Amino acid sequence: MAYFDNGNALFADARKNHYAIGAYNINNLEWTRAILRAAAETNTPVLVQVSMGAAKYMGGYKFVKDMVADQMDAMDITVPVVLHLDHGDYDAAIECINLGYSSVMFDGHKLPIEENYAKTKKVVDLAHSRGISVEAEIGKIGENQDTGSGELADVEDAKAFAALGVDKLACGIGNIHGIYPENWQGLNFPRLQEIAYAIDIPLVLHGGSGIPQDQVKKAISMGVAKVNINTEFQLAFQEATRRYIEEQQDLNKDKKGYDPRKLLLPGTEAITERMKEMIDWLGTPAIA
Numbered sequence: 080m081a082y083f084d085n086g087n088a089l090f091a092d093a094r095k096n097h098y099a100i101g102a103y104n105i106n107n108l109e110w111t112r113a114i115l116r117a118a119a120e121t122n123t124p125v126l127v128q129v130s131m132g133a134a135k136y137m138g139g140y141k142f143v144k145d146m147v148a149d150q151m152d153a154m155d156i157t158v159p160v161v162l163h164l165d166h167g168d169y170d171a172a173i174e175c176i177n178l179g180y181s182s183v184m185f186d187g188h189k190l191p192i193e194e195n196y197a198k199t200k201k202v203v204d205l206a207h208s209r210g211i212s213v214e215a216e217i218g219k220i221g222e223n224q225d226t227g228s229g230e231l232a233d234v235e236d237a238k239a240f241a242a243l244g245v246d247k248l249a250c251g252i253g254n255i256h257g258i259y260p261e262n263w264q265g266l267n268f269p270r271l272q273e274i275a276y277a278i279d280i281p282l283v284l285h286g287g288s289g290i291p292q293d294q295v296k297k298a299i300s301m302g303v304a305k306v307n308i309n310t311e312f313q314l315a316f317q318e319a320t321r322r323y324i325e326e327q328q329d330l331n332k333d334k335k336g337y338d339p340r341k342l343l344l345p346g347t348e349a350i351t352e353r354m355k356e357m358i359d360w361l362g363t364p365a366i367a
């Protein structure tokens with residue numbers, strides 16, 4: 080029977096020893112399988128996360144939890160797996176806690192600050208009473224817009240959220256979700272340093288796809304322990320699928336190239352391969 084780790088010990092160790100564990104978004108069965116396979120083949124811990132939109136697409140939070148658990152059982156997964164809600168609103172966070180997700184992110188950035196604090200506290204109290212981990216976000220992680228710099232988190236806000244008992248903190252340091260614009264100015268390391276000195280909980284880098292490796296590595300050396308990856312795998316899947324179709328393999332009727340199990344395979348394998356590369360340069364160590 081599949082067991083979900085809450086990741087607290089894993090991420091604390093990652094921050095202490097200056098490596099990161101990837102947080103990989105799932106979109107469907109193929110994504111789930113590809114990610115679990117890369118974790119199994121490298122014998123490394125993994126955080127599987129689902130956004131509210133992807134959960135809705137697949138059939139809801141319970142469906143997602145059951146699918147991941149059943150897939151873990153089917154694949155005989157023995158590495159630690161954290162099942163995490165990515166950017167959840169209050170209702171989604173509560174629902175996932177009640178369903179037995181081992182980790183949730185409550186993203187209250189749209190709320191007035193007092194309400195954000197109050198709801199974060201409620202989520203933390205309920206989650207902790209059940210051994211579930213909580214990630215919060217301060218400020219707002221930049222969206223994929225025409226601006227050359229994402230938003231910066233405030234150090235005092237970071238301290239206030241840490242004091243609420245959150246286990247991991249996502250903070251804007253110039254990072255952006257989606258594809259980075261040409262004129263992007265890079266991560267703001269002085270701000271990251273200030274936050275890392277102020278609080279000692281694991282920090283989370285959202286929008287990890289597309290940040291130059293040397294910048295991600297530097298951020299990891301300074302306290303980032305969780306790096307969120309979504310777009311990277313979407314692009315890997317898209318490129319491999321495009322190649323399959325451009326090579327007209329889908330038109331090969333003798334080999335049943337149109338069979339979805341064949342059509343989706345190159346993209347699925349590309350995710351696993353890309354993830355193995357990431358595990359390598361994030362420095363995620365194999366389980367002893």
Ligand SMILES: [Zn+2]
Binds near residue numbers: 166220256285286307
């Ligand atoms: Zn994010």
